[in-house]
Amino acid sequence: MLVNTSAQESSKVLGGKFINISIEGSRFAERRLILDYIFEKNKKINTVITTFDSEFVSTLHNFSYLTIKQWDMIYDKNWVNDYNIYVNKTFLPYIFSTFFKLISGKEVSCENRDFDRPASFFAESEHLLGGIKNFVKNDYNLNETKSAVEKIKNKQISKDELNPKDLALIKELFDKDVIEPIKNHQDTEFIMIIAAYSVVKSAIAFQTNPAGAKLQKYFLKYLLNQNLPNLKVYGFDDMGFTDDIANYVDLGHYSKDINSKMLDWIAQKKGILTTQNFDEYWDKYEQKSKAFDLSKFLEELQKAKE
Template identity: 35%
Template structure:
């Protein structure tokens, strides 16, 4: 729908939001947006409608950095009067904007869709996938997308068998992923947070690609959500060199950046930051399909918190919040996982 709605078939949407956000923004009626990562892809726009009012759409993009979301946000604010934004504060991009996620699409594969030139939008079709789809006159979902915008991004059903506990991970994951996870657990280091971490580059990154929108749109409410990863994630990824270099220690740097952001956003009355890491939810691995990704119960909890204005982090409560989070990570017991691995060698 880059140029018009379909003429001879129903409207459909590609689940690649980097490509399809423009058509959704241009052709759908909404005034509020969820724009996060895979951590909010399961958030129901219809549920947000009911709980928060307004008319919502979910434009979350898996693995999206702040600068990618800024491209969509800029086009969004030029196109519509946006009342409210739900936005995730993900550790990977707040900690290290230069982190390379495997299979991550390059920014030049979609940014041209959101510039002032409508003619270069056609470049999106000039690849093997869309050329073959056009030659075959295909109406398969792979080519034309899904007609249900509400279910477009939801991945929970596809991964349902992974939820329920560690034994399901070991039963259903591929051998490479299982072995990697086992190694990370067996080689996990002692949890000991670092001090005096330099976050100046992180501050500038956040000011440029997030706070600039908050400042420029004071009538738009921004609800920033800290994704509630499992405590297992923090224990096994704490110093994993494959994901974090020495300048990007997961918990310590993330905490430092978030504390700065909580203080910095006190300047703006249109911002609230929500955190759930002090709850027992993240202690229960059954709530996760892998160490990072939670089920949609958490997405609903996030909407409930925005509705009831609870779980809001402030300069007054942030120290106790992060102390509780740190203690939960430090005391998280890896022995059941280690014993399971050893018993199933």
């Protein structure tokens, strides 16, 4: 969610010298690996800005995926077993695919990038900004909304809550991948932004998976209740921009202008969540998401598609 945030702008607005090493679609466990490596190489990290991606704690499937057991051989301290990847049938197709691209002269994903926003995608997606007519050009937006409306009509709502064993597993992973790095580096300030998805995406979450939405609330409160002095959690869902689809290229990702506004809000200390104001913030967010008319929005999308 921060791939479009400029490191140079962050340095100017917040001070210091930032680099942006966001990985699009990265889970908490992957970020933990990167943080561990960074702190091993450089003990003096002043500030880390990251996101709390609600959907990654809304299902056991998403969170158990974070254990990334398939890749553990690469990230442990034993270099000998790194070669096992070349005899693993899961990875061989990717290895051969990359190899044949290289020998055929085709471009592969390995490129030299700067650290301003190397993973940014705004240049390729700006044409989707501006409103319904542009938003619907992305078939994903229409299909996801349509699927959600059909689930609601057919009452295919996920109401089942996790059993205590599964919840304990998610909590163990959350402690390890999210909370531990913050506790282990008390001299580093951690700024965590709750991923500011569009109201459409939030509505889909609350209206089709209320059990998952309940988990999101649980882990946010759990995080705040840690009372970590070097952590600030920001919520921007009440700033208005999440209600305007013109700011979004898909259900979750906003324009780079929103990334800039977030930096300004952080500098002004706007949107900080605490144990005292969280319930009020969440209640408004939940009510807005539940009240959003997905059927009407789908009609607008289908009309714009004609």
